[in-house]
Amino acid sequence: MSQEKVLLIRMQPLGDVAAIGIPALRYFLSRLSEANIEVLSFAQGKALLKLAQPGVRVFGLEQQEWPDNIIPAMETFLGLAEKIVSEDYDQIINLDTGFMPCFLARFLKDAGEPVVGNYMSISVQELLEQFQQQTLSPEYVNQPDNYMSSTFLSMARWHSPWWQGEWLPDNGYPEFYLRSCCGFDALQMQMNIDVPADKALKNQAKSTKVIALMCEGAEARLTYPFAAELQNRLADLGFCTWTLDTTQNLRNQLMKLKASDLLVTVPGDGQWLAATVDCPSLVICGEVDPRMLMPDYATDPVTAEKPEPMPAEELAQSIVSIFEQEIEDANR
Secondary structure, three states: OOOOEEEEEOOOOHHHHHHHHHHHHHHHHHHOOOOEEEEEEEOHHHHHHHHHOOOOOEEEEOHHHOOOOHHHHHHHHHHHHHHHHHHOOOEEEEOOOOHHHHHHHHHHHHOOOOEEEEEEOOOHHHHHHHHHOOOOOHHHHHOHHHHEEEOOOOHHHHHOOHHHOOOOOOOHHHHHHHHHHOOOOOOOOOOOOOOOOOHHHHHHOOOOOEEEEEOOOOOHHHOOOOHHHHHHHHHHOOOEEEEOOOOOOHHHHHHHHHOOOEEEEOOOHHHHHHHHOOOOEEEOOOOOOHHHOOOOEEOOOOOOOOOOOOOHHHHHHHHHHHHHHHHHHHOO
């Protein structure tokens, strides 16, 4: 009997691959231990998956290969579809919620490929006709609740304010998505990546606390505006700080996180990358409800009553309090 061949698709940003792609891959590796499981991912996400599971084949697109314009993007993804069809997979599982991966899944599904998971709600032919007739609405392409259908029976929960409900998973949104929306009840949130701690920072940590900073968000509204003041204040308080940069060598960045005592980050990739090496995170929430993220520590979210993020001095004192509490707990 030939070995079953399975493709997982997850092409979202880096932190999403860490928090959803890696646990999902390990879930299927444990459930389908005899299968040959491969992953379609994107840009730095590919490198991260290879660090997490070196024996798994990971392929996909580089950053510059995914066009911003929809027509070139469709051409690119149709090219990917040809490669996928030629691989003769026994099962294709699209865990992605983005428009283009759902477009890809729909094309494969209509071509007779064994697709499960999320896919575009209309056929590729209908999409092209609407585009040519200029009847395709931007809302359809930009809003998942318009374009996304799914074979996962509970995916409708993804569109709800789930963080306001009674069940708040320990790992926030990634665990909610995988266990509640996709129905992977037995999944364990195993996102750890085995790297050694950076030697220089590890030595530095013998004499002072090491704090990683990621204050620039994927969107301007999430960027912490007092980053320079915070870094200066932390230096005045005797902390060693460095800036997490996900455009640099990922293994080196993870090694530095491994040697750090805390990551202070805006919502985004940082928290989940830190989780892969057991580095605690303090999230500067901005407009994001901390119940969606469930970090180790979090600032209060920005509200209409309090529209400004926490000032640098106050945030620095909160960081001091975290370490003072750790010392107090250790001495009990």
